[in-house]
Amino acid sequence: MSKARDNYVLDVSAVRRGYALNRLCGSLTDPENRRRFLADEAAYCDEYGLSPEQKRAILERDWTAMMELGASIFYTVKLAMVDRKSLQDLGGVFTGMSTEEFIAAMRSGGRIYG
Known part of the structure; x- marks a missing residue:
């Protein structure tokens, strides 16, 4: 990948x-x-x-x-x-995070990078 x-x-x-x-x-x-x-x-x-x-x-x-x-x-x-993948699953892939980490980042204000 x-x-x-x-x-x-x-x-x-x-x-x-x-x-x-x-x-x-x-x-x-x-x-x-x-x-x-x-x-x-x-x-x-x-x-x-x-x-x-x-x-x-x-x-x-x-x-x-x-x-x-x-x-x-x-x-x-x-x-x-x-x-059966969600947009959040893809967000995790694109950011190098797990789906759960990506969702948590979005819930905490959406700041993924530093």
């Missing part, structure tokens, strides 16, 4: 780079698409034309790599929900 970073910039370049990745994740709001995805994740990735790096990130659930490859958290969370 990729190392946690301080931030992920979702600029025009990242949006272009992550278009297929975000489209795939967004498609998972449809129950039939979730069923098809879970039946054969690799084939579903191929349908959306993901790059090899994006496909690997999806299949390995490398959330940090997804961000680095242009994913938007607003779409990525749709994939996380397929795995």
Whole structure:
């Protein structure tokens, strides 16, 4: 898995780079698409034309790599929900904390870094 970073910039370049990745994740709001995805994740990735790096990130659930490859958290969370992961679970991943540590940080004012 990729190392946690301080931030992920979702600029025009990242949006272009992550278009297929975000489209795939967004498609998972449809129950039939979730069923098809879970039946054969690799084939579903191929349908959306993901790059090899994006496909690997999806299949390995490398959330940090997804961000680095242009994913938007607003779409990525749709994939996380397929795995019964919350936004707080992802927040922990992105900050290098456990989910519980991340939730505690948010409850104490949201200051994660020094």
